[in-house]
Amino acid sequence: MSISSKPARGMRDFLAEDVLKRQYVIERIVQAYRSFGFQPLETPAIERLDVLTSKYGAEGDQLMFKILKRADKLEKADVNDIDSLSDLALHYDLTVPMARAYADNRNDLPRYYKRYQIQPVWRADRPQRGRFREFYQCDVDFVGTDSLVAEVEVISAMFSALERLSFTDVTVRLNDRRILQGLLRGAGVPADKHAETMAILDRFDKIGVEQVVVQLQSEGGLTQQSAQDLAALFDEHDLDPHAYLKEIGARLERGGQSTECVDALDALIRMIPPADGIHIAYDPGLVRGLSYYTGTIMEFSTSGFSGSIAGGGRYDGLVSSFLKEEVPAVGGSLGLERLLVMMDERNMFPDLHNRCDVMIARMDEEGLVENMALAAKVRATGRSCTVFPETRKMAQQLRYAEQINAQVVLIQGKRELESGTVVVRSMINRDQETVAIQEIAQYLDAL
């Protein structure tokens, strides 16, 4: 009985064309991030459980892939205590591992640490269309300052990556967790209900304003009036961000609250260099799922694709889980899988050279050493080249040349060996020509 050849649930294999597309996108993102002075970091797939736990919120903790203890350790574990069976897990994002690695290497890193990191992450989510259990994140983070320059550089670097991929219509929605909290306080939500209430607001797009009002009352404990006031605020759209922030600031002021965070967001929006193809909006209803955000939060989208293509925010408390010190930080992450889906739909990829340029046919067992030497000659011209491995009918060999998208087939049988020539067959126009072997490089160059 043979074993199923399918990948595990929610996982994917990437054949040549897919890999080349992924690399094309990743390369351009790296170029953009590096042009802003972000430097690369790689962290292991596996982290200790205590590093990852309770950084992402309750849902994140549940969706981690945990690793079974091994050998002695497993034998000593209490089988009735599920938590004791595991001490490691696969990383769920790249921000928490970066915060750990930053803390561990602080003395070797520059005063401000600008890093990018492009690696897979794993989440045991219910797989669905466009949602996988292994997927790549393309992170960029600016650690060590509470200056808004950090926000601007993170946003600009992500936009630059999208520009290099030819996205021409990007909207960045911004909010600040502290403004959200101010509005919740103003609506009479006690501090210990903030997380829950934000989770309700986060469902706005999915469940609609009426359900939000219902849930704010039933689960959030708001009065009908407060719930409606709050929901109405989040239902507005497409206002000029500065006018909108002024309105929100006035509301906070009326409630006797500080407007510092409103002013900061207003200043941030003014600092982002205006550019073709980028539109900056203030979205008071933007929540972002992860629990480690403390200030600015952001989400990128592009026309014609529902859902975000990137997100991020400021997380001034995360590094201090690993270091007895507050280290402010802000970062963002481009979602590789969504970019690929969009770029595929819109034919945004150039020719990615998914082929073996030259195939050498096999005519006789004896000619093999010469065939191999010819292959080396072809490769020295910078072309990729393969030697057909078996002696088969020419029709079969040519069919294989088509399968590997070869542009040219070289035939070097007994006759050619005797006369020091090679037959060059174009797979594009089927022409055949006999060429002296010492001229083969120039001939190929001239094709």
Add this chain to the structure above:
Amino acid sequence: MSISSKPARGMRDFLAEDVLKRQYVIERIVQAYRSFGFQPLETPAIERLDVLTSKYGAEGDQLMFKILKRADKLEKADVNDIDSLSDLALHYDLTVPMARAYADNRNDLPRYYKRYQIQPVWRADRPQRGRFREFYQCDVDFVGTDSLVAEVEVISAMFSALERLSFTDVTVRLNDRRILQGLLRGAGVPADKHAETMAILDRFDKIGVEQVVVQLQSEGGLTQQSAQDLAALFDEHDLDPHAYLKEIGARLERGGQSTECVDALDALIRMIPPADGIHIAYDPGLVRGLSYYTGTIMEFSTSGFSGSIAGGGRYDGLVSSFLKEEVPAVGGSLGLERLLVMMDERNMFPDLHNRCDVMIARMDEEGLVENMALAAKVRATGRSCTVFPETRKMAQQLRYAEQINAQVVLIQGKRELESGTVVVRSMINRDQETVAIQEIAQYLDAL
């Protein structure tokens, strides 16, 4: 209390310089593999346990990182049956996942599938110097033919990668599992003891000839004479491979065994194109740990480094675990971590541009928008550029410029803004010059 910032046991973080070195090596290996017409494949880190189990031998099965079942599935598992707690594992090599993916995509793949794959693998080995629990393999495999051309192309592609990395002294030791088995049969080892006996022979380099003879008797059940005969054979070195194979062939013939596999290995050695820097040897004592090998086995080493830098072999039975059909295949794997260690020791890396080319100093809060615009101008020249995020003393800013290896610092304070100029300070010779802002690109190009 803060959580430890160390990576998990046997795992590593790679800071900028390390990542750039790794990418440098990987890029050159990819270039080599692609020049031979191998195409890329990526498979998920996580595989179903049934895909991985009993492909690597008993040791491999034990060293797999298994993943704890999740939610309902975990609740339904029998806690007293350790095996029921896990249904997934991290891949232990890239060959088994490739065989699975090949079986799953066979109809979309060329008749002969030449693929490369460069990804991390995970083994819960005891960590020691130079040995990690997460490490990269750089695999190249030729699937679908039993022609020796496959062996030659795999060996040549791996050697080409080493050449591109400037390794100039590579030894490839070859053997054939079938020759080994013939020799064991000849020494009177029953077939069901072959795996065990090979494991003893595999320890030759570690425990020495005398211990091998002892163990062949105590564990392998050989007579003293047979054990000594067998061990003596493996103790010889540096013979001409053809003469050596002739001797082995004669020995097999005397025992009434076929010499077909000896002739095949002899032919293979004749087919490998001779090249500067590569030395081909026959090593009758070469065993290779993995249990899936069925024919040719190989190991690459280089002078001045004990231990192998690459290995591989033919595994004609593996794909048929996933497909009701025999599909012959041969492949090899370059060990990235060992290459990196050697290249570091021998200073084999060029300048990998681990720097941010230009830093823009921060003089005044007000000039920030102009500083950002200047940064965009610099990035448009192809240079990387960062804006110092806070207003601090110039000495502190210059110290940071040194930390990020900036070549140039640009200063654009109130005075410069008024006169439309920029002060350019070289971090190399400390020269300062005032340049008109519209000439900054040309000025940097001329530096």
